[in-house]
Amino acid sequence: MVRALSRARGLLDGIPHRRGRAATASSSVSGHGAEDAVAGYVRMLAGGVRPDAYTFPSLLKAVAAARGAGAAAAAVGGAIHAHVVKFGMESNAHAASSLIVMYAARGDGAAARAVLEAARLATGGGAPVMWNALISGHNRSGRFEVSCCSFVDMVRAGAMATAVTYVSVDCARDLFDHMPERDTIAWTAMIDGYVQVGRFRDALETFRYMQICKARADEFTMVSVVTACAQLGALETGEWARIYMGRLGIKMDVFVGNALIDMYSKCGSIERALDVFKDMHNRDKFTWTAIILGLAVNGRGEEAIDMFYRMLTALQTPDEVTFIGVLTACTHAGLVDKGREFFLSMTEAYNISPTVVHYGCLIDVLGRAGKLKEALDTIDKMPMKPNSTIWGTLLASCRVYGNSEIGELAAERLLELDPDNSTAYILLSNMYAKSNRWKDVRRIRQTIMEKGIKKEPGCSMIEMNGIIHEFVAADRSHPMSKEIYSKLENVLTDLRNAGYVPDVTEVLVEVTEEEKQKVLYWHSEKLAVTFALLTSESNVIIRIVKNLRMCLDCHNAIKLISKLYGREVIVRDRTRFHHFRHGSCSCKDYWEAKVQKPSNVSLGIPSSLAMSPVHHCTMSDMMQLGGGHS
DNA sequence: CTAGGGTTAG
Structure with a gap:
């Protein structure tokens, strides 16, 4: 590559001052690797075409994206910089921004800053996007402190740019609100800023505000919006976003497609994820990884593994995330031999070193199959320190x-x-x-x-008519709280008549039978289901997202609810989906205890100490009721 | 026509 560039330098003198075809040359360059880009650039010069403002951004983008920051890459970057100067483009905002990103991304903050200052001097201020480029480039090299300093400098220089998102979202929002004008990129940066820090509801709210302000979204914006929907399990809004894109003619590129697959998968709508997948003609490794993971967590492990083989047939190279999907598929489908096989193939066939996360998947595969000794041996033999x-x-x-x-x-x-x-x-x-x-x-x-150990509180979310409702255990804050609790009473009566016995043995505390039951009844997913029964049409699938794993009693209760009321309920918990239909669950109760309940009574154990295998919900029960300690 | 904003896991 360096040689190609030096050849290009030699060509410089012979370049006639002809313009106009440079744009064609630069667009043919984009999308390929750095090698191709440089080769294209050299061809362009050899063809007597003079580079213009449109040439350098795509060329530098390709070079900056090249893996590693080796000496060769640095030399190429420097050479291109020389060309930019030579062709009098150093104060052009586009060319300068590209140079800034390239230098900053490779960790050369001084060079990046020098380009920016030169452009500012030459133009008397410079374009604000150059600050974006500087901050973004620093972030790309993971030097967030440096990017914060640059941000301060930017503010001192009186520039107002979109990269403010990288400082802190709230600070960014403040600046965002004070921006004299906001283009699509500013909106997208703000929305995605929220997504990056996990504030998905704020992201969607900002998107709605964007609609009100009549700003135009593009495919970049929609990727962030759809991602927020995925995380929230907000299928209605996600579906709406897809229709909106069609209506506005926003193109469905591979990024959008991948985000949609992920969104539908994370909303438990794997069929629609598959529809999107089938409609995509450009599939990259993200596409395959997304659909593999989607199938895996939706309990369709065999199909996920089929997809993996199809991915190989399509000549896409799996990466470390793909293998997380494949191993998850093995776990959920109970395929131990396959799991071991895939794990070994990572190093042997794909030269991917398993991370601690992959070991976690393998331990899960073995553990769920009851091979506990083998799981323990695997931990002992791990090349890294096992984490929590x-x-x-x-x-x-x-x-x-x-x-x-x-x-x-x-x-x-x-x-x-x-x-x-x-x-x-x-x-x-x-x-x-x-x-x-x-x-x-x-x-x-x-x-x-x-x-004073406390458990993370259980929390369930449900979307109803585009609004996301959140419930925590024993929650009374919802506006419909009174109706929900009274409806819950009715539901429980129906359930009991149908043979439901509350699993109170899971409550650890020394309280009366009545109190134990209440604790159980007020789990967040029961509140969310009851809310859905109250407010949705009977043919609508009830979709709930829970932050922790579902508890056994809720699992039993919702199984029965699906049968009794003829409702389909889908609960996404921390690790998997539960599709409840006609009284059974897609998880096949795989995670439930495979042991008998201990017979405490016959041993003369006081009932206050009666225990059985417990689950995540119990700690809050314990703290809430005080256990005679409060 | 280009720069600054986008996808998969934990």
């Missing part, structure tokens, strides 16, 4: 299979790494209870109380 997720995964499997020996070890390791992990305490005390080690049970409970 690894031990947590193993612990969860130990709960399912009632293996207290390995479970105890996993819990201890987990607590070493994450001393306030509520799940570990609950499962540990539960395992002690199961082996009648009541002294240890009391010790754990004491620790929980003393340390």
Whole structure:
């Protein structure tokens, strides 16, 4: 590449002052690698075409995107910079911005800044986009402190630009609101800023405000909007966004397609994800990875693996994320041999070193199949230090299979790494209870109380007519709270008449039977389902997104609700989808405990200590009711 | 016609 450039330099002198065809040359260059771009540029010069303002941005973009910041790449960048100067383009905002991004992205902040200052001097201020370029370039090289400094400099220089999003979203919003005019890029940067920090509802709200302001969205904007919908499980809004794009003639490029596949998958609408997938003629590795993951978490592991083979046939190279999808598919489909096989093939066939996340997937595959010893051996042989997720995964499997020996070890390791992990305490005390080690049970409970360990509160979201409603356990803040609780009473009566028995043994605290039941009844997903029963048509699928894993009692209750009221309910929890229909669930109850409940009564254990395998919901129950401690 | 804003996991 460097040689090509030096050849280009040699050609410079012979260039006639002919213009006009440069744009064609530069557009033919974009979309290819740096090598192709430079080769195209050289061809252009050789053909006697003089580069213009349109030439350098795409050329530099290709060079900046080239992997690594090796000496060769640096030399090429420097040479192109020389060309920019030579052709008198250094104060052109487009060319200068491209140079700035290239230098900053490679970590050469001084060079980037020099380009900016030169352009400012030459033009008496310079275009604000150059500041965007500077900050964006710093961010690309991960030097966020430097980008913050640049931001301060920008403000001092009196420039107002769109890159403000990178400072802090709230600060950015303040600046955004004060911008004299906002173009599509500014709106998109703001919306995506919210998406990046996980404030998806703010992202959608800003998009709605964008509509009110009659600003035009483009495909970039829509990717961020659809991504927000995906995270929120907001299918109605996501669907609306797709129709909106059609109506406005926003082109559906591969980014939009990928975002849509992900959105439909994360909303439990895998059929529509597949529709989008089939309609896409340009598929990249993201497309395949998205559909593989979508199929995997929606309980269609075999099809996910078929897709992986199709991906190879389509000559797309899987990356480390693809393998997370493939391994997740194996977990959810219970395919142990395949899982091991794929894991090994990563290094052997694709030269991808498994990360701790991949090991987590493998532990999950083995654990869910009950191969706990093998899972433990795998952890021992891992080339990196196991993190808390690894031990947590193993612990969860130990709960399912009632293996207290390995479970105890996993819990201890987990607590070493994450001393306030509520799940570990609950499962540990539960395992002690199961082996009648009541002294240890009391010790754990004491620790929980003393340390004031708290569980992340359970929270369920549901979209109704484009509005997202949020419920936490025992929530009374919803405007329809009164109706919801009264409807819940009716639903529970129906359920009991149909044979539902509340699983109160999961409540750990010393309270009356009545109180135990209440705790159980007020779990956030029950509130959300009840709300949906109250407010939606009977033919509408109820879709709920939960932040934690579903609890066993809610799982039972919703199974029965789907049968009794003839409603389809889809719950996306932390790890998978539950599609409830006609009284059964797509997860095939795979994650439920595969052990018998302990027979505490016959052992003469006081009922206040009666325990059984517990789940995520119990800690808040415990704290909420005080356990005689409050 | 170009620069600054976009997709997959945890």
